Amino acid sequence: MHKRQFSIFWYIPTALLICVLSCCLKQKPDDPPPPDEGSAKPTYNWPAIADSAERSLNYFWSASGKYYFASNASSDWAQYWPNAHALDVLVDAYLRNPAASLKSQMLDLIGGVKAKNSNTMINYYYDDMEWMALACLRAYNATGDSQFKDVTDLLWNDIKNGWSSDLGGGIWWRKDNPSKNTPSNMPAAILAARLYKKFNRADDLQWAQKIYDWQKQVLYDANSGWVYDNLDKAGTKNTSWKFTYNQGTFLGAALELYLITNNTAYLNDAYKVTDYTLNSGFLTNNGVLKDEGGGDGGLFKGIFIRYFTRLIVDGNIDATKKTGYLSFITSNAATLWSKGTNKNLVLFGGAWDKAPDNTTDCTIQLSGIMLFEAMAELKKLNLVK
Numbered sequence: 243m244h245k246r247q248f249s250i251f252w253y254i255p256t257a258l259l260i261c262v263l264s265c266c267l268k269q270k271p272d273d274p275p276p277p278d279e280g281s282a283k284p285t286y287n288w289p290a291i292a293d294s295a296e297r298s299l300n301y302f303w304s305a306s307g308k309y310y311f312a313s314n315a316s317s318d319w320a321q322y323w324p325n326a327h328a329l330d331v332l333v334d335a336y337l338r339n340p341a342a343s344l345k346s347q348m349l350d351l352i353g354g355v356k357a358k359n360s361n362t363m364i365n366y367y368y369d370d371m372e373w374m375a376l377a378c379l380r381a382y383n384a385t386g387d388s389q390f391k392d393v394t395d396l397l398w399n400d401i402k403n404g405w406s407s408d409l410g411g412g413i414w415w416r417k418d419n420p421s422k423n424t425p426s427n428m429p430a431a432i433l434a435a436r437l438y439k440k441f442n443r444a445d446d447l448q449w450a451q452k453i454y455d456w457q458k459q460v461l462y463d464a465n466s467g468w469v470y471d472n473l474d475k476a477g478t479k480n481t482s483w484k485f486t487y488n489q490g491t492f493l494g495a496a497l498e499l500y501l502i503t504n505n506t507a508y509l510n511d512a513y514k515v516t517d518y519t520l521n522s523g524f525l526t527n528n529g530v531l532k533d534e535g536g537g538d539g540g541l542f543k544g545i546f547i548r549y550f551t552r553l554i555v556d557g558n559i560d561a562t563k564k565t566g567y568l569s570f571i572t573s574n575a576a577t578l579w580s581k582g583t584n585k586n587l588v589l590f591g592g593a594w595d596k597a598p599d600n601t602t603d604c605t606i607q608l609s610g611i612m613l614f615e616a617m618a619e620l621k622k623l624n625l626v627k
Contacts, residue, residue: 332351372397423473539605571626575614
């Protein structure tokens with residue numbers, strides 16, 4: 243469980259600001275219109291929709307602070323880890339359209355986060371740093387700018403200090419060591435594996451494997467594919483929380499290790515957690531990923547979608563599974579765009595089948611952007627229509 247999950251509806255936008263937003267932040271003329279829902283098979287221009295989704299981030303941007311606000315009607319920053327995911331979606335946009343302005347905004351964002359975080363990139367929460375390191379590594383791979391690599395290296399060196407032999411291993415959630423959880427371990431395993439692929443350092447692969455092995459032994463139900471969230475410092479395991487976040491990061495780590503080792507046991511793990519997410523009924527409603535609230539929970543679906551997409555694209559999966567997975571993600575995207583989007587502002591709802599009014603959390607918006615960026619990539623690869 244992440245640190246702010248129980249305060250997911252914490253802001254109350256003022257009436258004045260809502261009025262300003264509703265009057266000023268209208269859909270741009272070049273935004274794609276809603277699909278013709280009266281037709282038998284509506285069509286979607288996924289790259290154009292992704293462009294609109296990316297532009298919507300401007301509603302959340304602090305031009306003076308160089309970071310993203312908690313909502314489009316808030317003056318509070320979105321905190322460290324949502325801004326890390328904002329960097330990740332800027333990288334998505336850059337990969338489709340490598341504009342100098344996007345790179346400049348990515349660098350501005352790093353500077354803004356550092357300033358808000360007491361003038362350092364080092365954070366109290368290991369999982370927060372892992373997300374920033376993952377985003378910076380992607381930014382470095384995309385742009386070649388060593389400033390992103392420097393942040394990744396700084397954070398990775400600190401993250402490794404979170405590992406201890408307590409509870410059999412694993413990385414603590416934060417620096418006062420209250421618990422060890424999936425959010426602090428699976429993103430770290432993904433990061434270590436990607437660092438190995440990029441720099442070929444044997445130590446990074448060893449880290450990825452030992453983190454993954456601990457997680458699988460301690461916080462995973464191999465019979466069902468359910469990824470447990472956490473256990474406290476006394477060793478008591480939480481066996482009630484079910485989050486798409488945990489499923490997505492576990493499948494992401496399994497996939498990365500499969501791609502490195504070609505060991506199909508990892509791929510089978512990725513299948514298992516994915517199929518549990520899609521088919522168990524706990525994490526979907528009518529075939530659509532469920533509403534997990536605002537605040538931290540707003541990001542959970544997007545995280546699952548990011549690594550689910552990597553499984554579809556990179557996983558060398560069998561044709562039957564690929565067809566089913568593509569159908570699932572396409573249905574979710576069509577539902578969000580046709581039912582869950584405020585088209586005047588291009589704002590997304592936490593429930594992907596219900597449009598918001600004139601405000602939404604940055605985390606919720608980011609999940610929607612991740613979904614539409616995924617569809618743009620799948621369209622480019624001719625995997626969806």
